[in-house]
Amino acid sequence: MSEEQALLAESVARFVRDNCTPERQVAWRAGHGLDAVWREIAELGWIGASAPEAVGGAGGSGVEEAAIMAGIGRGLLTIAYIPCAVMAVEILGSAPAGADLLRQVVAGARRLTVADDEPGRACGQAPSAEVSEGGTSLLLRACKSLVLGLDEADEILVSARDGATGESLIVRVDAHDPGIRRRDVVLMDERRASDLDIRAEIPAGTVLLRGREADAALARASDRAAIAAAAEAVGAMRGAVELTREHLATRRQFGASLASFQALRHRFADMVLDLQLTENLVTAAAASLDDPDQRSTMASAAKARAAKAGRLVGEAAIQLHGGIGLTAEYAVGQYYKRLMVLAALFGGSDDHRDRVGATYLAAGRSS
C-alpha cells in the first residue's frame, strides 16, 4: 500500500469511528441526514479518489475505491454510493460529453444514480428500454427495477437502445422528470430502492454514449460495481467478526468465557479464515481493474466469493451471538442484512459464477 493509500484508509477508518454511531445509523436507515454525509465524504475526497485528476479527482485506482467501500460496509452507511460514485463516475469518464458533469459529481455538487436492471431481463441481455425520435426531442420509454438512491439523486443514467438502429445507448434523465412513475420498495437493510416506469421526453443532447462505447462503458461500470460491492461486504464482514470476537470474549456461560469453548473457537476461526481469503481476493480484483484481460473474471470471482463468504460469516455471527443476534436493533443483524443485500445486488452469485466458467468448455477441449 502506498503512502496515499494508507492515508486514505486511515481517513476512512476515522470517519467510520467518529460518524457511524448506532444513532446515526438508525437515522440514515430512515432516510435522514444523507445530504450531510454526501457533503462530508465529497470534502474528504472519497468520490474523486479513483477519478482522473483532470476532473478534480486524485487519479487513484481500484485499491482506493476498495478501501472506501470497506469503510462504508464497516460503518453501515446507507447512502447509494455505488451507483453514483462508482458506476456513474466510470460511465461519465468514458463519455466525451461527460466531463463537466463528472467534475460536479466529484466535487459533490451533483448526484447521480444508474438505472440498468429491468424486470425479467437476464444477465448480459440487451435492455428493452427504448429511445425513439420525437420531433425536436427524443422519447424514452423504459421499465427499470431496483434503482438505488432515487431520492438522493439529481439525475439518472439510463441504459436503453436506439429504437431505429438497435444500438446501445446511455442517456441522462432528470430524476424529477414528470414522466417518471415510481414504486418504492424497502430493501432488507432498510435502504430504499425504486422500480421506475419512464415515458419521458429528453433533449437530444442527453445521449451520453452510443453503440460499442456504451456497451464497454456499462461493462466496465458493472465490473467496478461488483468489486465495490464485494469490498463493501468485506467491511461488513469485518464488522460482524469484530462484534463476534468481543461477544465471545466477554459473555460468560457455565461459569466460563464463551471464548474457552472449542466448538465456538473453531467456528470463529472459520469466520476469520473466510474473511481473510475474501479480503485478499477482493484486493487483488481491485488491483486488476485496469487490466482488460483479468478485470471481468476477477470482478466476478470477487463478487461471487463475497456473496458466499458474506452469508457464512453473517450467519455464524448471529449464531454465535445467540438471542441478541436476532434483535433488529443490534448491529450484528444489520451486518447480516447488509451482506445479504450486497449478495443479491450487482449480479447474483450464479450470474458471476457463470461468467467465471463461461470459457471452460473451450479451454478443456483445447488442452
Added chain:
Amino acid sequence: MNFGISRDDLAFASEVRAFIAGALPEEIRTKVRSELRLTRAEMTSWQRRLFDQGWVAPAWPRDHGGTGWSLARQYVFKRELGLGFAPDLPAFGLQMIGPVLYTFASQEQKQRYLPGILTGETWWCQGFSEPNAGSDLASLKTRATLDGNHYVVSGQKIWTSLAHLADMMFCLVRTESTPKPQAGLSLLLLDMRSPGVTVRPIITLDGHHHLNEVFLDAVRVPQENLVGEPGRGWTYAKFLLGHERIGIANIPRLRRRFAALLELGAQPNCHGRAALADPAWRRRIADYEIDLKALEATELATLRRAEAGAADAMAASVLKVAGTELLQRADTLLWDLMGAEAAVLPTDAARRESPLAAVRYGVTPALLHGRAASIYGGSNEIQRNIMAGHLFGPAT
C-alpha cells in the same frame, strides 16, 4: 495471478521455465503429471540437476548452500517448478531438518549433514508421532538415556513417511521427566542402519506404501548427534514445522487439479455429453476456481507482509487449512466427474496407457491419498486451535 510481483521476478520466471524445459526428463514430467510416485533414483537425479544449477535450496542462506533469494523470488521459483510438473523433493531434509541444523547445530554437524541434504545423497525421515502421541505430540514416550557417550533410545514411532528409504531420522525423544512434558524433549539424529531399528510398512487407503512403523530397541546414538541443547527439542520441532510458509498451500498442485477438471470435463461421459456443457457443472468448477484465486491472493498477501517484516502468526495455519481443504474439494469434484468409473481402483499400468488415462486414472488414488492432507503437518483441528489461540489467547 501476479499481483505484487516485480518485473524482475517475472523475467526470472521465464529463466526457470527455460531451465525446466532443458533439464527435466520427459519421463519424470509425465509421472508427476499423472500423480505417479517417483523412485528414489529419479528424485535424486532431479535434485542433482537443481543442485548443480545452485537452485536446490531456495530458502536457505547463501553461506549454507542456499540462494539468498527474496521471498517473492522463491515464490516465483516454486510456482514455475510446480506448473512445469517438476517433482516436489522430499521435505524432510531440505525444508525441515536442514534449516534446524544451520540455525541450531554445531559446526561439526553442519559440515557432516548439510552437504548430503543439498545433493540428495542422504534421505531423512521424521521421528515425531507415536502410537499415543499424535496431535498431542508433547506426550511422546520414546526415551533416550545417556550411557557413557551414547544415548540409548527405546520406543516406537509411527506414521513415518519414507522411513523405509531413509538413511537418517531426526527423532524427538524424552531425555528427562519434567512436570511440563515439552521441557523434557530433545532432538537426536539417528542412523537408520543402527542395530535395534526395525521398520514395518503401513499400507494406506490407496494401496501404497508411504508410511511406516519404526521400532527403536535400545538403539545407541552417539552423544554428538544431539542437536543444540538437551531439553530444547520442542523448540526445534516447532521451528521446523513453522519454518516455511511459502508453498505451504501447494498452489501449483491445486492448479494442476483445475487443469484436470477442464480436461476431464470436456470428455464425453456415458451419455455422450461433456460435463462442461452442463451449466451446473461449470458453476461447481467455477466455485473451485474462485476459491483457488482467493487462496493465491492470500499467499501473495502473506508474502508481501513477510517481505515488509510484519508478524503474521496465523498465516501458516490459514494457508494449511485452506490449501488442504481445497485439495480435497478438487479431488471430490474430479471423482464426481468420473461417474461410475470412479469406483475402479486403477492399476499403475492403466495410468501409463496415455496422457488422458494418466489424468483419468489418477483421480481415485488421489482422492484416497488426499484424505491425509487435513491430518498431517498438524491436523486442521490443531490449526484451528492455533488460530483461535492467536485470536483469543490460549484455551483454558
